[in-house]
Amino acid sequence: MTAIDPPVLTADGTPLKASLRRALRREKARAFLLVSPLLFFVLLTFIAPIADMLFRSVENGIVHDTIPRTVQALRNWDPGESEVPGDDVFEAFYTDMVFAVERKSHTRLGSRLNYERTGLASLFRKSGRRVGKFDTKDYADAFNTLDPAWGNPATWDVLAGSEAANLPRTASAYATWLEVIQADGDDPLGEEPWDVLYAALFSDLMQAPAGGFASPLLNDAQSAAARFEPISLREQFGAIDEDWLDPQVWRTIQTYAARYTPGYFLNSVDLKLTADGVQYRDEGDRIYVLLFGRTLYMSLVITISCILLGYPVAFLLANLPLRTANLLMILVLLPFWTSLLVRTSSWKVLLQQQGVINDILVALRFVDDASRLVLINNQTGTIIAMTHILLPFMILPLYSVMKTIPPAYVRAAKSLGATDWTAFWRIYFPNSVPGIGAGSVLVFILAIGYYITPELVGGTRGVFISNRIAYHISSSLNWGLAAALGTILLFAVLMLYWTYDKIVGIDNVKLGG
């Protein structure tokens, strides 16, 4: 019953499907070649940075990469006891810090942790200067007195290989030391071993079982070291700054030790990640939710004023004779041909208290000279300037949609008995709604991410979330927080777009045609 049809063949006997595929493959390859320059450009300059930004908003490798031993040691510390961590943490931290200072990465770590706890940046900087001058020099002297072989890096090299199991700290410290020395382009054999290696060795010897080494050198060192005066690294750090003896500092480090953190996102919504879980920021520090709210609210106001101002102009444009319409269109487009900065600056001239508008109002006695209007460096200024700047983005889609509404609709409505107003409101307006939709989406999305104009005319109360993002990108250098804020903004826009699609339908957005 179910006989399979033989494949259709072309004239020369190859299967038709294969032949078609081959024919289409060339078409596809050609199409791909045509778009590929732009595709690569976009991938490289647009998609990749966005992906990087999304990643940065959760990425937190700096703590782990800079002080890996400390992070490891802190895992065993129970912050609930609210006591300073044990010596093992300070020993690990000492080792990490010495190498971090050599690599000059301790200040970056300090800045990073400073976002979460103020004061840590200076604490790290200060400690970086002092950590090389710890009393661990005494260990070095003592070991060298015991056997000069300790002054030779070759000894360390051999032991870090053969006795790694019994000397974990020493082996790991020696490996990092080698890296650091080689990174400088020096020969390790020509260097003197650093104090930090002796400190690690001392610690290992103290904790290894007595006489358990294969090397007699080590067994000797172990029995001798028992008589050394131990140096408390906790005290050494405590001598630099009291803060190192504050458990809260260590809790902060522990909380942000993970490679990925929700911390930036929590910061973006005025929360913070503490050792005790997610908490609200202090009343005075909460600004981002307010800023997001203000950005949305002001973008909405700007969009509405663009509709109110743009609709009549677009209507006129669409209904004037072509020549006049073209002239008017040039006037509408004129702002596009002037620099954004020039336009914004001219608003500063117009709107300031001793500016043109206030002068005219005072001259006309609409306002008293003593009570000149505050039109700039507040929300009013931002709304006025941005409405002006974004107006063409409302007018153009409106115009192109209105252009497609046949005049016969309104005529038909009038011939059916509708007054001018009814004909407009019941017939013309509903048909122009797709233009309002397109213009609003355009203006709103542009407004929500606007930065230069609010920066220039917004003062403190008229700035947007984007200004905060710019601040974190260029001034505070807290890129993670900037990325988290940007990510939230991006998803807010996508959500709006999605909602709009659900309610109005994106097919109803027309930019003409």
Next chain:
Amino acid sequence: MGASRTADNFVVFEKVQKSYDGETLVVKDLNLSIAKGEFLTMLGPSGSGKTTCLMMLAGFETATHGEILLDGKPINNIPPHKRGIGMVFQNYALFPHMTVAENLAFPLEVRKIGKTEREEKVQRALGMVQMGEFGGRRPAQLSGGQQQRIALARALVFEPELVLMDEPLGALDKQLREHMQFEITNLAHELGITTVYVTHDQTEALTMSDRVAVFDDGRIQQLAAPDVLYEEPENSFVAQFIGENNTLLGKVESIMNGNCTVSLDSGEIIDAKAVNVSSVGERTLVSIRPERVEINKSRLMEGAHTLKAEVLEFIYMGDVFRTRLRVAGKDDFVVKTRNAPDQVRLEAGKIIELGWLPDDCRALDA
């Protein structure tokens, strides 16, 4: 007197002129009376002023000069929405954001007619155009013919006494157009509505109208019933615009009893009916319909003038034969003969003689 007067002069154009730029007249001195219940067609080439006249009647254009009267009242200063004139537009102008029923209810709504009465009238109007089922659809979901019907129903739903139609069938294919022509005329006559119909399609004008006003150059060239228009065109424009026509140029030789003899430029003499010529020696354009040319000499009148003609081309068209001949030096002279069993099929190259009844050959203005 008053009653019959308004019945005959339901719509009156009185010395109406229209200019858009103040330099040229688009409509020149238009005088026209339309009787109640009449189906009048304005026919003419594009730019002849017919649509402008319609728009002035609808109120979308104002007359530069003259008066337009509707039912005895001047309407120049009445805005379109108060004129109560139904209108069907070229591309239907159905409101795309409303359903069919909402489109139809719109004129009733703006007239503040109650919901139940409104629905009843909408249903009746839809029934009238056999679209009763389609009330819930959007215009975009309908075919061209269906949209046309809805546009018609919408123009009629508020029971206007006058309906204007601006090339309403232009966008339909031939078959549907012919069907709709029939439906529109039937409906207009059934409801007794006065209709002013604008078209550039002469077949449409001839088949649908009670009277046709042929427009050219801003004037009515002839206003007459379709048969009169076709058979008795008053000037050469109408003769050439309506139907197919053979024309010959010549000079009037003599006029007698309404007939005249014309000597063609080639020197031959023919008989014609003096329609638009008044004096001997006047230049004239003689027009003969292709189907009125006689090639069978025995059917001609005694002593009728005949012309020699050379057959250039014979085209078989099924119901008719179309023969192209060289007559009096012109080689676009066409003769149409019925495909009857005894009809001769002329072969190219043959020389024949042809003639016509003087009544069928009209001497018009040159």
